[in-house]
Amino acid sequence: MKFTEEHEWLRIEDDIVVVGITEHASTQLGDIVFVELPEEGQTLSKDDEAAVIESVKAASDILCPLDGEIVEINQAIIDEPSKVNDDPMGAGWFFKIAPSDLSQMDDYMDENEYNKLIS
Amino acid sequence: MTNDLVRTPLFELHLKHGAKMVPFAGFEMPVQYSLGVLKEHLHTREKAGLFDVSHMGQVILRAKSYEQVAGELEKLIPMDVAGLKEGRQRYGFFTNDAGGIEDDIMFANRGDHIFVVVNAACIEQDVAHMRAHLSEDIQVKLLTNRALLALQGPKAEDVLAEHHPAVRDMAFMDVETLPIGGAECWVSRSGYTGEDGFEISVPKAAVVDLTNSLLAHDDVEFIGLGARDSLRLEAGLCLYGHDIDQQTSPIEAGLTWAIQSRRRTGGGFPGAERMQEEIASGPAKRRVGILPEGRAPVREGCAIFASETATDPVGTITSGGFGPTVSAPVSMGYVQTAYSANDTVLFAEVRGKRLPVKVAKLPFTGPNFKR
16 A cells, blocks of 8 residues: 555556555545535546545645546545545545556655655 | 744643644644544534633723723723623724724623723724723733633533523523632633533633643543634624625624614714714625635635626635534625625635535524523
């Protein structure tokens, strides 16, 4: 699993990458009340705005960590945004992307490096 | 920078209860505790929430008699101060010559003096304003030896009655001096949540003990500024500097009810002409509730349009977020009077998209006061 400085996690499943926000991010944001996700089939570039999260406190943008095509979104967190707080690293995933250049993953931190960032 | 922030006497206790502290109006205040904003909000509506509001300014106005102080204060606020009975409190606001609002306040007739509570961000300005414009006979004293607590929610009466049974006999906006935990407390039945509850001015030396004994009750939780904001928003209450400010008039803000009839006709306060004109002819814009039709919160600063394609906005959101009790996003803002009728469909611009919203009656919840 890889981590971005924007507190996203990326997990490779075969040829696609699952993206979500970290436990640390979900705790910092507080109770999440609204999630807006990209559309399936949408092609995004790295650092494009991919999703929006609104907590009781504020709105935050989620940037697309990789170039690629969105192949699946997690409708469950749109219907029930609190799922992101309940299980940010699991059932609270955001979207799956088919990356056009998997080597972009190398830019990101491993778990040890990320833990250092948030400590 | 952080070192310049003022801490209330409850600072250490906030940390002990898992508070996340943030700068607010020059104070270091708890925005939430370990429960989190959503659960703190719901707890207050279901049981009782305890708020440290010691950042607010507590001011005493004193002269030879209540009548003399009241007559002077009426020069600065459009309220009937003289007609306020002993042991009663009113909502009010300082107005300016342009008919805008300088600060909103609570003031009480405490027998031989007036007790005023002002917003933290306006303390210096309000005290200077009163010292400059009230006659020299009026002593304006900013209290530095008292803290302020708010206990809010349907269980507030039962909880506080364990400390002094007389609180059960208080009606909404009554004020009393009561010994609680050996300290002289000034208690009012009021608050900023839309719930029944009390605001308690307590000597700083006694506030930690009182807070601990209130928190020891199973029904009481500490509540931070985050939930205080969502509670007051659902209750349709204005936040100074956001929903009302130096430009907005009380009439536009829907606060005409707070200007008693003698003052509406008699005038004699800053901005009276504009207010009388707006009462007679109607204001150009009005504060309204705004219910987004979707799930996205529509926050302060969003422009409001009459249609999806209109180029000129007809209003602005001044407060907005998620309402935990409503279980949906709720907002308030100002719209041109022609668009202010309930159920009018408008569009708020959020991140470049026009989202449908509806003008809605305020408050969104309650109120649950004990009249």
